[in-house]
Amino acid sequence: MSDPRLGIGPGQIIKHGKGGALQFSHDELTREEPMEIRIGRKVVATTMRTPGHDEELAVGFLVTEGIVFEQGSIENVERPNDSTKNNNVLVVTLKAGLKPQVSASRRLGTISSSCGLCGKRNIEAVRHAFAPIPVGRKRVPVEILLRLPDALRENQGDFTRTGGVHAAGLFDFDGNMIAVREDIGRHNAVDKAIGRAFLDKRLPLSETILMVSGRASFEIMQKALAGGIPIVASVSAPSTLAMEFARETGQTLIGFLRPPTFNLYSHVERVILPA
Numbered sequence: 001m002s003d004p005r006l007g008i009g010p011g012q013i014i015k016h017g018k019g020g021a022l023q024f025s026h027d028e029l030t031r032e033e034p035m036e037i038r039i040g041r042k043v044v045a046t047t048m049r050t051p052g053h054d055e056e057l058a059v060g061f062l063v064t065e066g067i068v069f070e071q072g073s074i075e076n077v078e079r080p081n082d083s084t085k086n087n088n089v090l091v092v093t094l095k096a097g098l099k100p101q102v103s104a105s106r107r108l109g110t111i112s113s114s115c116g117l118c119g120k121r122n123i124e125a126v127r128h129a130f131a132p133i134p135v136g137r138k139r140v141p142v143e144i145l146l147r148l149p150d151a152l153r154e155n156q157g158d159f160t161r162t163g164g165v166h167a168a169g170l171f172d173f174d175g176n177m178i179a180v181r182e183d184i185g186r187h188n189a190v191d192k193a194i195g196r197a198f199l200d201k202r203l204p205l206s207e208t209i210l211m212v213s214g215r216a217s218f219e220i221m222q223k224a225l226a227g228g229i230p231i232v233a234s235v236s237a238p239s240t241l242a243m244e245f246a247r248e249t250g251q252t253l254i255g256f257l258r259p260p261t262f263n264l265y266s267h268v269e270r271v272i273l274p275a
Helices: 054-064 123-129 142-154 157-162 186-199 218-226 240-249
Strands: 008-016 022-030 033-039 042-049 074-078 089-094 166-172 177-183 208-212 231-234 252-258 261-266
Touching: 033 054, 042 054, 054 074, 054 089, 054 186, 054 218, 123 240, 142 166, 142 208, 142 252, 166 186, 177 186, 186 208, 186 218, 208 218, 218 231, 218 240, 240 252, 240 261
Parallel strands: 033 089, 208 231, 231 252
Antiparallel strands: 008 022, 033 042, 074 089, 166 177, 166 208, 252 261
């Protein structure tokens, strides 16, 4: 697995300070590099990402894009020995006889660190690829939700140093952290977190909250649905499509989670609200 510290690099800058003073300085910047994901010899996607936790990103991408479904379907993830760019290539080997569902969710060309949904054939295909999430017996108190932004921020080491990355955190319904991952791309951070859960054999994440540092877009909701995550919370706004999708798929969507306030957009039955 990649060293997560690879995600930060130095940059020489000229700093304009108070009173107009100029000085030469160094700034820590978030790295953005391409990573090619292959299944065997077939290139599935090339995504722009922050290096670090690359194995989790590759696995999470395959899961959340509906290319791989079964928990034990991945045999191995490794870098090719014969490639001059092997630091930016990961080869996924599936169990013998297993055929990936690449056509169901094919992306075209290179995926930028922010596009998320680039190359999707259509949104209806995504809606039909994953089953809606049923409402379970366990619910989440408001007090737990209000703790999540601070819990996420406490584990955003790269953001503290660079201010240039997004974060995605998985928490159980009691507020315990499962995984927090960072990346220059919102959807990549989600893929890394879900990939970690997949490798730990935790899917489906049926009693889990996904907390994201940016806005809640459609692709974030789609990836959460692929992981079986019933609650998605964001410190920022959701899109109209994210809200409509959440209502259709049985997901609880929470936006503007900035203690002591938040907005509930769908399936409020999972949250224990004050009387």
